[in-house]
Amino acid sequence: MNGSKADIIARLQREILPLQGYKPLQNKQAQGFGLAEINASFPNKTFPLGVVHEFCCDSKEGLAATGGFISGILSTLNKNGGASIWIASSQHIFPPALRSYGLDPERFLFVLMKREKDIFWAMNEALQCSGLNAVIAELKSLSFTASRRFQLAVEESGVTGFIIRDNPGNLNTTASITRWKIKPLASDTSDDLPGVGFPRWQVDLQKVRNGIPGSWTVEWAHGQFNLLSSEKKHLHMLQKKTG
Amino acid sequence: MPKQFLSIWFESLSTDWFCNRDPSLRKRPFVLSMASHGRKVVSALNTVAATQGLHKGMAIADARALIPSLDVKDDLPNLNEKLLQRFAQWSIRFTPVVTIDPEDGLILEITGCSHLWGGDLPYLQEIIRKIKALGYQVRIAIANTIGAAWALAHYSKQSATIEQDLYAEQMMCLPPASLRLEPSMIERLHKLGLKQIRDILHMPRPALKRRFGDAFMKRLNQVFGIEEEIIVPIIPVEIFEERLSSMEPIRTRKGIEVALQRLLETLCRRLTHEQKGLRKALFTCYREDGKTAGISINTNSPSHHTKHLFKLFENDISTISPGSGIEVFSLTASHVEDLPSAQEKIWEASGGGLKDQRVSELYDRLSANKEVIAIYRYLPAEHHLPEKSFKTADSLTEETAQTWKSDPPRPLYLLSPPEQIEVTAPIPDYPPMFFVYKDKRHKIIKADGPERIEQEWWIQRGRHRDYYAVEDEEGKRYWLFRSGHYDEEKTYKWFIHGFFS
Numbered sequence: 001m002n003g004s005k006a007d008i009i010a011r012l013q014r015e016i017l018p019l020q021g022y023k024p025l026q027n028k029q030a031q032g033f034g035l036a037e038i039n040a041s042f043p044n045k046t047f048p049l050g051v052v053h054e055f056c057c058d059s060k061e062g063l064a065a066t067g068g069f070i071s072g073i074l075s076t077l078n079k080n081g082g083a084s085i086w087i088a089s090s091q092h093i094f095p096p097a098l099r100s101y102g103l104d105p106e107r108f109l110f111v112l113m114k115r116e117k118d119i120f121w122a123m124n125e126a127l128q129c130s131g132l133n134a135v136i137a138e139l140k141s142l143s144f145t146a147s148r149r150f151q152l153a154v155e156e157s158g159v160t161g162f163i164i165r166d167n168p169g170n171l172n173t174t175a176s177i178t179r180w181k182i183k184p185l186a187s188d189t190s191d192d193l194p195g196v197g198f199p200r201w202q203v204d205l206q207k208v209r210n211g212i213p214g215s216w217t218v219e220w221a222h223g224q225f226n227l228l229s230s231e232k233k234h235l236h237m238l239q240k241k242t243g
Numbered sequence: 244m245p246k247q248f249l250s251i252w253f254e255s256l257s258t259d260w261f262c263n264r265d266p267s268l269r270k271r272p273f274v275l276s277m278a279s280h281g282r283k284v285v286s287a288l289n290t291v292a293a294t295q296g297l298h299k300g301m302a303i304a305d306a307r308a309l310i311p312s313l314d315v316k317d318d319l320p321n322l323n324e325k326l327l328q329r330f331a332q333w334s335i336r337f338t339p340v341v342t343i344d345p346e347d348g349l350i351l352e353i354t355g356c357s358h359l360w361g362g363d364l365p366y367l368q369e370i371i372r373k374i375k376a377l378g379y380q381v382r383i384a385i386a387n388t389i390g391a392a393w394a395l396a397h398y399s400k401q402s403a404t405i406e407q408d409l410y411a412e413q414m415m416c417l418p419p420a421s422l423r424l425e426p427s428m429i430e431r432l433h434k435l436g437l438k439q440i441r442d443i444l445h446m447p448r449p450a451l452k453r454r455f456g457d458a459f460m461k462r463l464n465q466v467f468g469i470e471e472e473i474i475v476p477i478i479p480v481e482i483f484e485e486r487l488s489s490m491e492p493i494r495t496r497k498g499i500e501v502a503l504q505r506l507l508e509t510l511c512r513r514l515t516h517e518q519k520g521l522r523k524a525l526f527t528c529y530r531e532d533g534k535t536a537g538i539s540i541n542t543n544s545p546s547h548h549t550k551h552l553f554k555l556f557e558n559d560i561s562t563i564s565p566g567s568g569i570e571v572f573s574l575t576a577s578h579v580e581d582l583p584s585a586q587e588k589i590w591e592a593s594g595g596g597l598k599d600q601r602v603s604e605l606y607d608r609l610s611a612n613k614e615v616i617a618i619y620r621y622l623p624a625e626h627h628l629p630e631k632s633f634k635t636a637d638s639l640t641e642e643t644a645q646t647w648k649s650d651p652p653r654p655l656y657l658l659s660p661p662e663q664i665e666v667t668a669p670i671p672d673y674p675p676m677f678f679v680y681k682d683k684r685h686k687i688i689k690a691d692g693p694e695r696i697e698q699e700w701w702i703q704r705g706r707h708r709d710y711y712a713v714e715d716e717e718g719k720r721y722w723l724f725r726s727g728h729y730d731e732e733k734t735y736k737w738f739i740h741g742f743f744s
Contacts, residue, residue, distance in 0.1 A: 060742050061719040064656040068744020071655065083597045085605075094657035094741060095621040095633045099649030105621055106636070107596060111609055112616040122615070125608055131601030184744070186718030187689065195691040196714045199744050220744075 017043055017210065033076045034225040038203070038218075043210040047073070052127075052150045052161035054142065054176035056168050056206075057183075063138075063166055065184040065201050067093065070162050071101035072220050074134055077160065078103060082133030085126045087111045087119050089138065102223050120146055127153035127161050136162040140169070147174035179207035185217060200228070247363075249351040250392035251334075251370070252382045256347050257322050258289040263378040272310050275318040276303045286318045290380075323347060330374075331477045336529040336571045337370060339484065342474040348396070350389055350474055357385075359488055377533065389474065390466030394421030414466065415441040422462045428455065483521065483576035485510045492531050492568020499528070499560055499569070504553060506574035511547045520545025520582030526556060528563055529571040536563045540611065543639060544603045545580040551604045555611045597639040606639060623647045627696050628708075629740065630659055651694055652712065654722040654741030661738035664723070671729040674711045678723060680739050685715040696724075706735075712743060720744075 033039070033047045042048055055066045074084060086093060086108055095105035111126075113119045116139060123137040127150055142163060154161055163176065171179075181204040187197030198221040205213050217228040253259070262269045272295050277286035283303040292313070297306050307313055323346065331341045331349055340352035357366035363385055374381050384395035391414060398421040399413070414421075417440050419432040432455075437443050443451065443463070452460050464470035485506045493499060503526060514520060522545055527537040538559040546552060563569075596602070597620070610618055623645040624634040632648065668675040674690030692711030698704065706727040714720045720743035727735035 060656060061721075064654065064720075064742035064744045066744075067655045071744070081596050083599065083602050091617075091619065092656050092659065094629065094653055094655060096623070096629075096647050096649050097653040097655040097657075097744075099647045100652050105623075105633070105647060106642075108620065109597075109606070109639075110619040110621070112619070114614050114616060118612070118614040121612070122609055126605060129601050129605040131599035131605070184717075184719050186716075187714060187720070189689065194689075196689045196712050196720060196743075199720070200718070201744075 013043075013210075033073055035218075036225070036227045038205070038214070038216055038227065041205055041208055041212045041214050043208075048177055049077070049160045050154055050158040051177040052147065052154055052163060052175075054147075054174060054179045055162065055164045056171065056179065056181050057164065058167055061184050062182065063164065065199075066164050066180075066182045068101070068199055068220060069180075069182045069201060069203065069218070070136060070164070071098060071103055072225055073162075075102040075223065077133050078107065081107070083107050083109065083131070084134040084136065085109045085111060085132060087113060087122045087126065087135070087137040089113060089115075089119065101220070116140060123161070123163075124149055124153055127159050128157050130157040130159060132157075132159050134160045134162060136164065138164045138166060140165060140167065142168075142172075142174050142176075144172065144174055147176050151175045151177075177209050178205060178211075180205055188219070198226075245387050246352065246354045247357070247385060247387060248389045248392040249338075249353045249367070249370075249383060249385045250344065250389070250396040251330075251349040251351070251374070252344075252393075252396040253326075253330075253347045254380045254382060255287065255289055256326055256379065257287045257318065259379045260322065260326060261316055262289065268314060271312070271314055272297070273314040273316070274303070274306060276315050277318045328477070332535075333533050334370075335478065335573075337366070339478075339486075340474070340476045341478075342476055344393065348393070350392070352474065352476075353385065373533075388466055388468045389472045390423065390462065391468075393423060394466060397421060415439065415444070419443060422459075422466060424459065424462060428459060431455075483510060483513065483519075483579055484573060485513075486571060486573045488571045489569070492565075492570050494565045494568050496560060499563060499565070499572075502569075502572040503556055503560070503574070504549075506572060507549045507552055507556075510574055510576060511549045511552070514547035514576070514579070514582075518581060518583055519579050520547045521552070521576035521579050523576070523578035524552065524556075525575045525577055527573045527575070528565070528569040529573070530566045531568045531570050532566055534566060536565075536569075538562060540607075542603075542607045543610070544600075545582040546604070546607075547582060548600075548604065551607070555607055558611055558613075603639060626702075627699055629653070629657065629696070651691070652743065654712075654720075654743045656742040656744075658740055658742075661724070661740040664737050664739045666723070666725075666737040668725075672709070674713060675723065675737070678713075678721075678737065678739070680721075685717075685719070685721070687713045688716050689714040693725075710740070 035047055039045050039047060057063050057066045078084065084107065089112065091110060091112055093110065098105045098108065111122055113122055119137055119139055123135060126132060126135040142165060150161055183202045185200045185202050187200050189195065189197045198219050200217065200219045202215065203218045204215045207213060219226040219228055257275055258273060270291065272292035273289045274285045274292050274297060275287040276283045285297060285299055285301050285303060285306055288297050288299065295310055297309065303315055327343045327349065331343050334341050334349060334351060338351045338353045338356045342350050344350050357363045360366040360369055367383055367385060371381060371383055382396045384392045384399060386392040386395055394414060394417050398417045419437055419440060420429045461470060465472045487502050487506055493502065521542065523539065523541050525537055525539045527535055529535050538556060540552065540555040606618065609615055620636040620639060621633040622636045622641065622643045624632055625645055626632050665679040666675040667677040672693060674687060674692055676687055678685050690711050690713040693709035695707055695709050697707045708724040708726050710722060710724040712720065712722055721739055722741035722743060723737060723739055725735050725737050729735060
């Protein structure tokens with residue numbers, strides 16, 4: 001009896017997910033992104049595509065780390081050759097660096113806009129363009145309404161959106177599926193080799209709709225993610241308890 | 244369908260222009276003066292002055308003697324040319340093929356145009372009415388050849404004439420001067436007593452040719468359509484042009500949108516049919532008061548997609564000021580390229596990268612926005628300095644044989660320009676121990692380097708850079724460089740150039 005109840009709940013959950021904006025994208029969904037256990041935090045146990053991910057950072061170092069993590073995701077996403085757009089107010093991404101993530105810098109379009117509201121507009125236009133693989137935008141603020149619009153756009157087009165919020169100030173509620181924070185961590189050179197090791201980050205999944213938030217140490221080495229340790233946050237449990 | 248030409252003759256173009264500025268001149272004898280051979284002569288005169296016995300080319304002093312109250316103004320250089328140019332542009336609302344007839348006239352090819360105005364007569368009257376409203380006196384004629392239209396406009400008794408197939412009859416009574424001949428030739432014909440074209444036509448053609456030469460015969464043939472005369476329009480006629488004239492002047496945005504939509508639909512249908520796509524298009528509105536307003540768009544790849552093109556125009560529609568109303572719209576594809584129709588369907592399911600039609604349309608939409616600072620796509624460039632190691636691509640499809648260099652690793656976030664920092668370094672060529680950036684002291688734990696990057700002396704002078712990739716005690720990674728050699732005077736400087744992820 002208990003078992004069947006769990007089955008029913010699981011089935012209902014699967015039915016609810018599409019209603020909440022998770023579209024099963026057959027081909028892309030199969031990719032694990034090399035995120036190993038992190039995938040368990042997501043609904044359907046896969047990194048959600050065709051949704052909007054939100055990243056927060058508070059420094060240029062954090063911005064670079066976030067860019068690195070997103071590039072790592074894109075390296076799987078863009079494998080079959082797709083175009084991406086990076087929208088920002090100034091040009092600071094160094095194209096050759098994208099090569100280290102197995103990305104082809106020539107497949108990126110960098111759009112520079114003067115004001116936040118124009119970045120919103122460009123992001124919204126780009127998210128509606130189903131010919132793209134991913135859209136990355138650097139924004140400071142993100143209102144609920146704007147995030148809702150983005151979400152509606154990607155539900156239609158299947159494009160994956162990444163919003164990088166540098167010094168976001170107050171973190172309001174948004175309609176984004178996830179909220180991440182990527183911080184740089186000291187690289188490891190355990191075998192006592194001199195020099196700087198592979199990029200390593202603390203990946204905090206602060207919020208994920210219908211999933212379990214968590215925190216992990218991730219390294220980018222030899223063209224793939226390398227999960228070093230995991231520490232599930234009890235936040236989710238806490239939320240459950242407090243309602 | 245026989246060709247039709249319309250000749251406009253401005254009887255007193257420059258004086259009318261002066262009179263429009265000072266209406267009081269209209270009623271009084273008034274001439275324009277111009278210096279010629281050390282004295283002032285009449286270069287143009289109004290009708291009042293003409294009726295009182297003045298004529299072009301007479302000395303101002305003589306004219307003054309005849310009419311003491313004569314108004315004399317200095318003629319403006321090239322006034323006629325400028326006015327004609329403006330009128331030629333203006334008359335494009337009536338036909339796309341307009342050319343200037345030097346000195347004081349215009350020639351319009353109007354084949355197939357007049358029915359839009361309800362026939363030749365209403366068409367002609369409309370033109371006269373419009374020009375008169377602007378304050379100019381004109382004589383206009385329509386005929387099947389340029390020569391005949393010109394002759395009828397200049398020498399016919401009425402100011403507006405339409406001669407279809409019978410114009411030959413009408414021409415008979417005109418003087419030989421109506422054949423657009425040299426003054427010396429006209430004089431010769433006059434001396435020989437040939438007062439009307441009829442007289443000339445009665446003579447055998449070989450005799451005419453022998454006596455008056457080829458130029459004369461050419462003019463004669465042109466008038467009667469035996470020889471075709473080719474005109475060079477002031478604006479080359481675009482093959483892909485659509486026009487729409489409205490019954491009522493249009494003033495609202497909605498009206499303009501409807502017109503644009505309809506023009507785009509017809510144009511795109513033609514483009515699709517001929518497997519072409521437009522790269523540049525111009526939407527022009529001809530206003531009732533003679534002014535024009537236009538907006539243009541560019542696309543990054545050929546397109547004949549009505550919806551997409553309309554979107555590109557949409558932003559700028561608000562910049563069109565309809566004034567008293569727009570009567571004719573035209574849409575011109577000024578740059579057209581081949582667009583095989585198969586291309587649209589290749590990337591139906593998944594993204595096709597930058598070659599995807601949808602991406603290219605997005606690119607157009609983004610670049611049409613005025614708030615966009617720039618849209619870049621980068622290609623590798625063969626330069627040593629990091630900030631020069633990439634260049635912007637001209638198009639979405641441009642490729643290069645050069646490859647990206649990513650070894651040793653490069654920072655994802657590059658500061659431009661590099662910012663100067665304070666550094667404590669132990670001994671030459673060792674990475675620094677500490678550095679201060681934005682008032683924060685970073686202790687360096689791990690470092691890679693130096694990687695020397697030389698200036699390219701054939702481009703610019705400057706010092707070489709020694710780059711270090713460093714990691715501080717918090718695990719943050721930076722890209723630092725020292726510009727110049729270590730030396731006693733400490734002329735070298737340290738900079739931070741980027742952030743590794």
